[in-house]
Amino acid sequence: MPISPNFTSILEQQQEITFLHCYPNGYLKYTDLCNLLQLTAGRHADLGGISFTDMQAFHQAWVMSRMRLEIKKLPKWRDIVTVKTWVKTLENSRSVRCLEMYLNDEKIVGCETFWAVINTKTRRPEALALPHDHFQKFEIDASLAYTKKIDISTNVTTLANRKVVLSDLDVVNHVNNVKYMEWCLDFEDPTRLLNQEIATLDINFIKELNWNDVAVIQKEINTNTSIYSISKENKNAYALEINWYK
Missing domain, CATH: 3.10.129.10 (Hotdog Thioesterase)
Incomplete structure (x- = not known):
């Protein structure tokens, strides 16, 4: 897909927490927290023309290698959260992407992720075949510690x-x-x-x-x-x- 006219190098996306995302006490599951963060990362890749569909033209896909989450608190059912994401580094087959989750303007989650590009036929890492210079890279940390x-x-x-x-x-x-x-x-x-x-x-x-x-x-x-x-x-x-x- 072509680069969306709505593409920006920093994406902010709102998400309502539904009952499907929650534990019996009404608070967001840790697993669904990870899903929401990754869906936002995927949306950013879609808008920027480096989505799974775009990469499959070259038999490539993003796979996550490492992830760190720092959690102050979890949102609950019916809360509207804002997830913010940006690319910190992207070179050859590797990329560091940062994410944050906000509730009522309060940062409640910070996350750093480390991704690799693999060839889906050989299952081996290789340099990203698609252009990505339109993604501005931001040396801004979302978490106090890096992935490890x-x-x-x-x-x-x-x-x-x-x-x-x-x-x-x-x-x-x-x-x-x-x-x-x-x-x-x-x-x-x-x-x-x-x-x-x-x-x-x-x-x-x-x-x-x-x-x-x-x-x-x-x-x-x-x-x-x-x-x-x-x-x-x-x-x-x-x-x-x-x-x-x-």
Whole structure:
């Protein structure tokens, strides 16, 4: 698609929180927070002519490699939030994108994401084939800390094996990144999630999982920190580090 006449290098998009986004207490799910942020990032790519559809002409797609969220509080059902996004860096096959969520002009979430371009046939990274100079790059941080590589310990407890099913897959034909978080959070104390005790989330996407793969979910517990890892055939595919307020 051509670059939209409505394209701007910083996008602000309003979103109403619906009951479909919420936990039973009426507050936004952490997984749906990630979905809303990524939908805004995708909308910005659409407007700027570097969407999934545009990139498929060159057999390319964006895949997320790392994500960091710093959460002050969560919005609730019927709230109208504003999600703001901009590109911090974009060079060759790599890009850093920042996002923020506001409620009534108060910043409640800061997020930094690290993306890579892959060839959807070879599944290998390669330089973005589409022009992107019209995206102004902003050296503005949305979070206090950058995305990081999570240290996955060998001192872990195996929680479950999970076979990948069709509903886990996305348009790039691999397990959608939010699905991994959903699997992990299902092992947490629901009270902690409902009480909004998560301060930060750091996420690494290391290796693809595909239909019928068997994933092993493991967990390491430290003081105020929970670290999950998901692997296939002893090779890490995903890591999640949760830092708790309490």
